[in-house]
Amino acid sequence: MAHILVIDDAPHICTVLTKFLLIEGHSVDSAENGAAGLKLFDLNHYDLVITDVVMPKIDGLEVLTALKQKAATVRIIVMSGGAARLDTQLLLRTAQAMGADRVLPKPLDFWKLQIAVKEVLAGVQ
Numbered sequence: 001m002a003h004i005l006v007i008d009d010a011p012h013i014c015t016v017l018t019k020f021l022l023i024e025g026h027s028v029d030s031a032e033n034g035a036a037g038l039k040l041f042d043l044n045h046y047d048l049v050i051t052d053v054v055m056p057k058i059d060g061l062e063v064l065t066a067l068k069q070k071a072a073t074v075r076i077i078v079m080s081g082g083a084a085r086l087d088t089q090l091l092l093r094t095a096q097a098m099g100a101d102r103v104l105p106k107p108l109d110f111w112k113l114q115i116a117v118k119e120v121l122a123g124v125q
């Protein structure tokens with residue numbers, strides 16, 4: 001069992017992800033943007049952070065940078081469906097280059113998410 005932080009500005013994604021991770025046996029906190037997520041990260045220990053990219057206040061790439069500075073060993077999964085002028089694959093490749101352990105396109109494939117969470121928590125590179 002792991003303690004996981006989910007950050008996404010879409011409430012239904014937070015809800016679905018939280019339910020999924022609870023069923024998988026983890027404990028979960030969620031935040032509606034990067035600023036709220038970083039605040040929670042400062043208050044609690046998390047084994048894994050799953051973050052969206054395109055969000056108000058602090059976006060997912062900024063979250064990734066901040067988390068790496070706060071805790072170099074923190075494991076991070078980045079998910080994105082892009083935005084009007086932002087290509088999904090470009091955002092995900094950028095997140096990967098910035099040190100994300102796994103990147104997943106949206107809409108989420110829960111089978112791929114399940115594998116990603118298991119592998120990242122097991123320390124699979």
Ligand SMILES: [Mg+2]
Nearest residue numbers: 009052054055
């Ligand atoms: Mg978003």
